[in-house]
Amino acid sequence: MKKWNGALALAAAMALAGWAHGEIGIFNNSLDLGIADDNPKLPGSVSYDQQGTYTVTGGGTDWWEWDGERAHFLYSTITGNVRIEANVKILGDPANDWAKAGVAIRNDINTGAGNEMAMNAFTAVTDPFRTYWDDAAQKSVPNPRGAFQGRFLQGKFPMFNYEKVGIQPTKVAVQRTLMPDGQWYLTEGFLDTGAGLEKIGQRYLKMNSTAYVGLAVTSHDNSRTETAEFTNVAISSTTAPQIWDRWEAASVVNGGGIGGMNSFSVRESLSPTDLPGNIASTVAALNSNPPSIDYQAPVLNFHDSDSNGRFGNDATFGVVTAGLKNKGEVENLAVVARGVLWVTDPGPYTFVIPSDDGFELSIDAKIVGKADYGKGANDIVLPATYLTAGAHPIQMIYWEGGGGSSLELFAAKGDWPWFDYDQGGWTKYANWQLVGDVANGGLALVPEPATFGLLALGVLGLAARRRKA
Secondary structure (H helix, E strand, C coil): CEEEECCCCCCCCCCCCCCCCCCECCECEEEEECECCCECCCCCEEEECCCCCEEEEECCCCCCCCCCCCEEEEEEEEECCEEEEEEEEEECCCCCCCCEEEEEEECCCCCECCECCCCEEEEEEECCCCEEEECCCCEEEECCEEEEEEECCCCCCCEEEEEEECCCCCEEEEEEEECCCCCCEEEEEEEECCCCEEEEEEEEECCCCEEEEEEEEECCCCCCCEEEEEEEEEEECCCCCCCCCCCCECCCCCCCCCCCCCCEEEEEEECCCCCCCCHHHHHHHHHCCCCEEEEEECCCEEEEECCCCCCCCCECCHHHHCCCCCCCCCCCEEEEEEEEEEECCCEEEEEEEECECCEEEEECCEEEEEECCCCCCCEEECCCEEECCEEEEEEEEEEECCCCEEEECEEEECCCCCCCCCCCCCCCCCCCEECCCHHHCCCEECCCHHHHHHHHHHHHHHHHHHHHC
16 A cells, blocks of 8 residues: 655646546645644645545645645646546544545645635535434434535635535535536536435536646644545546536416517506415515506616615605605515526526615526525625526516515626625625626526517518619
């Protein structure tokens, strides 16, 4: 059995066709991620036997640390699409419930102080003996879990975290795939809890063409190390991402149009009874043909009372404009707004909706996100959705029960977990703009496809008449 301690020689690039064995099985290097001799305080190590078992020991306070990853990392450099998977077994009983061992893809391996943070994705198993206190049973009960974690921006917190709780995973995988726009990598995490690898999360991380791919262990306790065994380790190229941005069918609302010329078609209906505060009752109110107001709106940026979202120049709701309600007294209002997005810059887009009360946003008749409950006008940042170039029908269902009422819909290119967040101040990373506000860089709204066809026929007819003249 061979054994290596700490950092090894420089990595040699591996071709995706025909994986040659490196210095450590299929890998070429290992190192302690973090600040040398400080965190991890204790050096990690790697051993490998000819039966294909990798034994990795690592320390450090956490892979998911706010100022950088702390772990021992066994890796090779890979270019392009890549997937790594492995069976994982944590040895012994870790001191910390969040000790983790798994597979990782990173943008870099810089470990110096102040330059130790990089976009990464890490799918891992945790302490198999972790428990939680059950108040009803008055005892500790098992609480195993696996996690898919990562960092969005180099040098920035927060990170994302998807968990599957209740069964200890035996196999993990992480994958990245170049998307059709040629710039963004879809990164996905998988866990196997007995029924095969199951995808538990995806994000669009903008990564370098060369990645550092391998196995990692963190003890989550800088005073000690933990050890895990990895078997059936495989690295492969992949071009088939399991995208599930939008999977649930949108609610069906009758009437209201599907978008006018560069605008939303909006229908507002005043419910004769109290809206109980969910999407089903809102759709029922819209479909029961109550008195309604139909109009066109260039953007969705409405405010009646209380918090008024992130953008100024708020519009009043149609029922106020029509004199059916006084300003500040809008209640029991059901709204559907429809339009057609026109995307010229394909890629992932993040939509944000500060609404009071709830909403359902769908694109291409699939739900992007919803808040199926009464709420205040806090930012709801939806998971990024990938939009191809061309037309995409969009629908917003919104309701106001009682109290404050407001609605906004804005978006930015990219996968963003927050709106204008920074550790030390207010830094605007993305060009957030109201959907439809093309003058300021917002996503465009165009006529519905049928209108496109009529316009095209008109142009062809005009050309024909000119040829006859």
